[in-house]
Amino acid sequence: MTPISLTSADDPRIAAFRDVRERDLTGREGLFIAEGEVVLNVLTSAWSRCRARAVLLADKRLAKLEPVLSRLEADVPVYTAPQEVLDGIAGFHLHRGILALGEKPAPLDADAFLATRPERSVLVGAVGIGNADNMGGIFRNAAALGACGVMIDPGCCDPFYRKAIRVSVGAVLRTPLMAGLSALTMVEQAEAYGYVPLALTPGDGPDLLELEPPARSLVLLGAEGPGLSPEVLARARPVRIPMASGFDSLNVAATSAIVLHHLIRR
Template identity: 40%
Template sequence: MRWSGRSGGAWQYQKVLEYVTAPDDPRLSDYTRLRDVELRKSLEAERGLFLAEGEKVIRRAIGAGYPVRSVLTTRRWLTQLEDVLGDATVYVVTDEIMSGVAGFPVHRGALASMRRTPLPSVETLLKAAGGRILVLEDLVDHSNVGAIFRSAAALGVDGIVLSPRCADPLYRRAVKVSMGAVFSIPYARMDDWYAGLAQVRQTGYRTLALTPDQRATPMDAVKLGDRVALLLGSEGDGLSSHWLEEADEAVCIPMSPAAMAAGVDSLNVVAAAAIACHGLMRSR
């Protein structure tokens, strides 16, 4: 069924509505088993897609230039998105079918299958970015990656470089936690972890390794130049010894003596990233 809508008296878009009545309908295969991480990683890589969940995130993905493959929604949510869907194919289902396909209740009412676009090379990103970037080493939790992107976008970070093993920022959970901030900040992925920092430094960035070690330079005391790359390590172990040794300077977020005495000697990586990003902005 082809359906058209009006905006300001002019016909501006025409989309295909397909009413689907079974959760195993092959037309919905982009949306199946959203909580099966390994299946989703394989399927999305094979098809070159990612999923955006909810009206705000879908709008931000479309606004960032990602093409729409299709949309899965209920009748109630269709009118909320009609102005941005263009000629996309829209699968309309009941709430029960939506939950059956996804594997859980989709409270935001709409999912969009978006086509991935090519990432820039690390060299291209570093040359184009401004003076403040993050470099993430082996953060494997999608929620943490999404939250760091959100903080980075809110606090004016110019770009993010990912080590090869970092979680995918366009995985559904990362996109959701970031509230679509993954679409607003450029990022690239290293091909070579071992030599990756050398490439960052060769482009003129001074590398600061964030560590819980209180002997490091306090973040609010470090001298920030025109180009600074802040290195953040994995959720459990932090930065590798290789990156710590190769960085230009180790920096820390000072902890209160009372907290240290009570055994609280560090912050989780998301909180640390937000505080450190705020610190990067003090000289801008």
């Protein structure tokens, strides 16, 4: 790894890193931008499902990051620049001082994936989760508590948004992801491999604590507010976390933490 020193924010070699914030929502055709040391660590780890394409960092971070950077493949350029040049490239003050350009993993074939899961395993199905914080939180909880994969429907935001990756502390880069499935397709796919679909709902349904964890389950999580549709609720087993009096609801990421802990750790 030989760092390439930059002196200008207009250097064409780092065009992919330019104006990161404005371009966060436009997509990059199979690529993503990630930021920070924790995430770079995951991206270059044995767990990563993604390839790094390039890294851009503040000069002053280089020494400390050498162990991580040395794990990059030899052809991955590492650009360094003074903090102010970096800020000029990114379009805002990049206090973490590290950006990486990565390739999203190839789409996962749900059948091939589900056929090879362990006998006991839990899937997460995210439906209409449009908030990047919540999406990142769900991935972090899935990875920390040991869910085997995440399914998302077309109503979800892209988990590869910079913010979702950051909130997930890199979990998005290592967790098997099946995208573009409707909630009902998730249920059908999962059931074909013996996963019991569980629908988290603030309404009726048995208390989570009364649920003996099935060997295989799919945890369906809807957006706060609308929740899961009646069609999905009718096709899955409803489960509820009782709330204290006078309080409306848990955040959806917090809900995922409680449910995954119950299903996987108990």
